Amino acid sequence: xxxxxxxxxxxCAEGRAANLPCNHSTISGxxxxxxxxxxxxxxxxxxxxxxxxxxxNEMASLIITEDRxxxxxxxxxxxxxxxxxxxxxxxxxxxxxxxIFGAGTRLAVHP
Amino acid sequence: NAGVMQNPRHLVRxxxxxxxxxxxxMKGxxxxxxxxxxxxxxxKFMVYLQKENIIDESGMPKERFSAxxxxxxxSILRIQQVVRGDSAAYFCASSPAQQGGxxxxxxxxxxxxxxx
Numbered sequence: 001x002x003x004x005x006x007x008x009x010x011x012c013a014e015g016r017a018a019n020l021p022c023n024h025s026t027i028s029g030x031x032x033x034x035x036x037x038x039x040x041x042x043x044x045x046x047x048x049x050x051x052x053x054x055x056x057n058e059m060a061s062l063i064i065t066e067d068r069x070x071x072x073x074x075x076x077x078x079x080x081x082x083x084x085x086x087x088x089x090x091x092x093x094x095x096x097x098x099x100i101f102g103a104g105t106r107l108a109v110h111p
Numbered sequence: 112n113a114g115v116m117q118n119p120r121h122l123v124r125x126x127x128x129x130x131x132x133x134x135x136x137m138k139g140x141x142x143x144x145x146x147x148x149x150x151x152x153x154x155k156f157m158v159y160l161q162k163e164n165i166i167d168e169s170g171m172p173k174e175r176f177s178a179x180x181x182x183x184x185x186s187i188l189r190i191q192q193v194v195r196g197d198s199a200a201y202f203c204a205s206s207p208a209q210q211g212g213x214x215x216x217x218x219x220x221x222x223x224x225x226x227x
Contacts, residue, residue, distance in 0.1 A: 043219050044204075087154075101146075
C-alpha cells in the first residue's frame, strides 16, 4: 500500500471549513483513499473514501486531484466535536480490508 | 444494529498475569482485525482473522500474544505473562465477508489494559 504524508497538526475556527491535505504521490491505479478520524480515547471512525472521483457524504467531502497524487478532506462547518486526529490511508482494492495507519493530522477546532 | 462490542473496557493486571480481551463483531461480519495503540502513539495493526482462521498476523509480537476467532463466540486476543510495556488500548474492528472492493472497517471503543 502506498505511503501518505499529512501535516502533523492544524487549527480551525469553529464554523469555518477545515481542509485537511494528504499527499500520496506513489498511489497506484487500484488504490483507494480512505479517511478515518479518532476522537480522543475513542475507536477510529470511518469518514469517507474514494478512488478517483470527488465524494461527498453527510460528514465530509473528499477532493482527489486528477493525477491522484494528493487529496483533501473538507469538513464544511467544523465544530468543537470535530477536534480529533485525522488519518489518510491508501489501500489497494482486490485485497482484504487491512488498514495501515500513519501519524495523521491532529486537528484542533477552537471557538 | 449493535456495533463492534469489546470487553472489558478497562482491565488491570499485575506483571506475569494473563489478559484476555474479547471482541464481538458487528452482526453479519466475519472478518476481525486487532490493533494496538500505545500511549501517545498511533494505531498499529496486529492481526487479521476470519472465522477459525488467522489470515495475517504480521503485526503480532512473536511471543506471549495469540488471537483466535472461533466458529461460535467472540474473537479473543490473549496476552500471557503481561509486562508493563503491554499497557495500551487494544482496538478491534470488523468488516463484512466481501474481499476486495472498497470495504470499510468498523471499530469498537477499545479495551484499555493497564499492567501494574
